[in-house]
Amino acid sequence: MAANLELNCFSFSHQNTDLAQRDALSFTKEQIELFVAASRMHWALEAAVLSTCNRTEFYLFGPARPALWEDVRALIATIRALEPSAIPRPAARSAEQAARHIFRVSASLESLALGENQILSQIKDVHEQILLSPGKSPVLERLFQFAIRAGKQVRTQTDLCTGSLSIGSAAVDLALKIFENFQRRQVLIVGAGETAETTAAHFTTHGAESFVVTNRGQERGRALATTLRAPFRPLDELPAALESADVAVFATGSTDFLINRVQMKKVMKARKHRAIFVIDISNPRNVEPDVGKLDGVFLYNIDDLEHVVAANLASRQGEIPAAEAVVQHMVNEWQAWHQAMEITPTIASLARFFEQVREQELSRHNSRLTDQERVMLEEFSRGLIKKLLHNPITYLKSSVENKTLRKEDLNLVWALYNLQREEQTDET
Amino acid sequence: MLHVIHILEVMLPLLYLGVFGLYLRHFLQSKDHGTPFRGTHFLYAALVLHVSYLTLRGITFHHFPVSSRAEFLSLVALCVGLVYAFAETRHKESDTGAFFIAIVAILQVMASLMVEDSTTHLILHENPVYGVHVIFTMFGFAALAVSALYALMYVLLSRQLKSRELGVIFRRLPPLSALENMSRLAATSGIALLGLGLALGHFVGLYIMDDFNFTDPKILITDIAWLAYALGLLVVKVRGLSGLRMAYFSLFGYMTFILAMVAVNTFSSTFHSFQ
Numbered sequence: 001m002a003a004n005l006e007l008n009c010f011s012f013s014h015q016n017t018d019l020a021q022r023d024a025l026s027f028t029k030e031q032i033e034l035f036v037a038a039s040r041m042h043w044a045l046e047a048a049v050l051s052t053c054n055r056t057e058f059y060l061f062g063p064a065r066p067a068l069w070e071d072v073r074a075l076i077a078t079i080r081a082l083e084p085s086a087i088p089r090p091a092a093r094s095a096e097q098a099a100r101h102i103f104r105v106s107a108s109l110e111s112l113a114l115g116e117n118q119i120l121s122q123i124k125d126v127h128e129q130i131l132l133s134p135g136k137s138p139v140l141e142r143l144f145q146f147a148i149r150a151g152k153q154v155r156t157q158t159d160l161c162t163g164s165l166s167i168g169s170a171a172v173d174l175a176l177k178i179f180e181n182f183q184r185r186q187v188l189i190v191g192a193g194e195t196a197e198t199t200a201a202h203f204t205t206h207g208a209e210s211f212v213v214t215n216r217g218q219e220r221g222r223a224l225a226t227t228l229r230a231p232f233r234p235l236d237e238l239p240a241a242l243e244s245a246d247v248a249v250f251a252t253g254s255t256d257f258l259i260n261r262v263q264m265k266k267v268m269k270a271r272k273h274r275a276i277f278v279i280d281i282s283n284p285r286n287v288e289p290d291v292g293k294l295d296g297v298f299l300y301n302i303d304d305l306e307h308v309v310a311a312n313l314a315s316r317q318g319e320i321p322a323a324e325a326v327v328q329h330m331v332n333e334w335q336a337w338h339q340a341m342e343i344t345p346t347i348a349s350l351a352r353f354f355e356q357v358r359e360q361e362l363s364r365h366n367s368r369l370t371d372q373e374r375v376m377l378e379e380f381s382r383g384l385i386k387k388l389l390h391n392p393i394t395y396l397k398s399s400v401e402n403k404t405l406r407k408e409d410l411n412l413v414w415a416l417y418n419l420q421r422e423e424q425t426d427e428t
Numbered sequence: 429m430l431h432v433i434h435i436l437e438v439m440l441p442l443l444y445l446g447v448f449g450l451y452l453r454h455f456l457q458s459k460d461h462g463t464p465f466r467g468t469h470f471l472y473a474a475l476v477l478h479v480s481y482l483t484l485r486g487i488t489f490h491h492f493p494v495s496s497r498a499e500f501l502s503l504v505a506l507c508v509g510l511v512y513a514f515a516e517t518r519h520k521e522s523d524t525g526a527f528f529i530a531i532v533a534i535l536q537v538m539a540s541l542m543v544e545d546s547t548t549h550l551i552l553h554e555n556p557v558y559g560v561h562v563i564f565t566m567f568g569f570a571a572l573a574v575s576a577l578y579a580l581m582y583v584l585l586s587r588q589l590k591s592r593e594l595g596v597i598f599r600r601l602p603p604l605s606a607l608e609n610m611s612r613l614a615a616t617s618g619i620a621l622l623g624l625g626l627a628l629g630h631f632v633g634l635y636i637m638d639d640f641n642f643t644d645p646k647i648l649i650t651d652i653a654w655l656a657y658a659l660g661l662l663v664v665k666v667r668g669l670s671g672l673r674m675a676y677f678s679l680f681g682y683m684t685f686i687l688a689m690v691a692v693n694t695f696s697s698t699f700h701s702f703q
Contacts (some may be wrong), residue, residue: 180603
């Protein structure tokens with residue numbers, strides 16, 4: 001009989017566990033290696049583990065086992081030094097549903113922040129780990145390859161991952177739409193509180209190197225300036241600081257406007273109307289709204305940025321059907337590949353069986369044949385077997401192409417000819 | 429040779445339409461920075477074929493290929509395509525290509541539809557200096573047109589940013605600074621090429637045409653328009669003006685130039701007219 005091979009996925013994520021449970025279930029690289037090796041040794045299963053801050057998922061492929069979850073739970077408990085009863089019930093998926101799940105994860109359709117990009121690189125890491133681990137995992141290796149393709153296609157063919165979902169990164173995205181990059185661009189930070197520091201960090205992450213800090217309180221201002229390796233200017237030098245800045249972030253607790261239209265007009269004249277992006281994330285506002293009406297001044301306050309974030313989220317949600325279509329396409333491709341893989345051992349065993357019969361019959365008559373007759377019979381028997389195998393092999397292949405392959409068909413072939421599975425040599 | 433020319437006359441519009449399709453898809457798609465854009469290679473291939481086509485036409489019909497409206501349109505298409513390809517290569521920015529290649533494709537489709545194998549042309553069109561004058565002038569105009577189109581994109585994107593309407597144009601157009609740089613580059617090279625073209629034109633007029641006169645209003649208008657644009661550009665550069673001011677200068681400068689050209693052609697029925 002054809003062995004019943006199964007793909008299974010056990011998932012713990014933000015959807016079915018709380019943070020403490022996910023912390024307890026998160027795996028280090030070494031623990032993943034242990035899990036993979038143990039799965040192979042005890043159950044002859046290919047295994048892979050995706051462990052991020054929002055999910056820990058176990059992917060297993062191989063001969064079907066009646067109580068797989070119980071075995072996996074015991075192994076997790078051993079590796080993570082937990083009581084098995086402390087491990088919650090996972091979301092369990094198998095076969096097509098398991099494949100669809102990892103493709104959705106890769107597409108970031110399952111992410112807490114819809115459309116985030118980090119998950120794709122985490123899936124690439126798992127794929128790399130599969131390639132580097134001792135022993136072969138051809139099916140899971142291919143599964144994660146498909147997942148990476150799904151993630152990439154969703155990111156190139158849809159807008160699911162475009163637009164920022166936090167105020168700081170939305171501000172950076174807008175600034176990049178004005179300046180392309182932050183090389184030779186100066187970022188003026190007005191304020192020295194937590195918001196100012198967080199926003200400055202967003203700019204640093206995106207390559208900003210040149211900062212100037214200004215603040216009413218000199219001590220805190222100088223401290224932030226030191227952190228950013230930036231010069232400090234007292235608040236009364238704000239107009240002068242604005243003359244050379246490309247981006248100005250206002251994040252102070254001031255209850256008055258720190259800059260008004262008249263002052264900004266002078267600033268713009270001095271800077272020859274070079275574009276400036278003013279981000280006012282203070283509450284109450286620090287920049288007079290009319291400043292935004294001046295040519296070259298792009299003024300965004302906290303409300304504007306929140307609208308941008310909300311619009312980005314809505315836009316991402318609108319892209320879900322397109323992303324799902326990409327996932328579906330990938331699921332179809334996966335199934336076609338997987339079914340093709342399922343018939344390969346059957347075809348190989350069938351061919352091996354016929355070849356053995358041919359060789360046995362030839363050797364039985366070998367002593368009675370002349371050399372010429374032997375050559376003729378060799379050719380004849382090979383041709384005969386090729387013709388006899390043509391129809392069943394064509395049937396199996398076309399049933400994969402037409403997606404009509406049934407497990408029973410494979411089992412019938414194995415039963416009819418009493419085929420034997422070739423012993424696998426495992427490196428582990 | 430004629431056979432090859434006929435094949436290219438069919439191939440070129442099809443190729444440009446195909447390239448336009450690639451650029452349009454590139455414009456509408458989300459960008460994955462790891463994926464290289466192949467459309468640029470097809471554009472280069474189309475431009476090489478286009479240069480070959482016009483060269484073959486010139487050799488076959490023994491004149492510089494500006495003797496008919498079809499040849500003129502085809503040359504304009506080639507110049508716009510080459511100037512855009514230069515700007516794209518220089519700034520590594522292919523997101524705006526669809527707008528320019530659309531113009532190139534339309535011009536070449538018109539040219540291929542109108543083209544005839546006529547061998548009648550003015551003797552002047554056989555003169556190589558005249559040919560170089562035409563090339564420089566056309567490139568100059570094409571570059572100013574490209575600059576104006578980039579400036580228009582700058583104004584559109586700037587307005588979207590101001591009004592917080594962050595729609596498709598906002599998402600797909602390159603950043604303001606890139607648009608400004610490309611517009612500035614096209615304007616500077618355009619005015620230089622046009623200046624050379626006009627100078628050569630005067631030379632051709634002076635030494636080859638019998639009835640050439642510097643005080644001719646159409647020549648005066650052209651020269652004044654060029655001088656005004658060049659001076660404007662100099663002022664922009666010296667005063668360090670940027671952003672919207674540079675964009676408006678490029679847009680209105682180009683419009684003024686076009687109006688001047690319309691006026692020139694209205695005044696004259698023979699000068700720069702096509703058979």
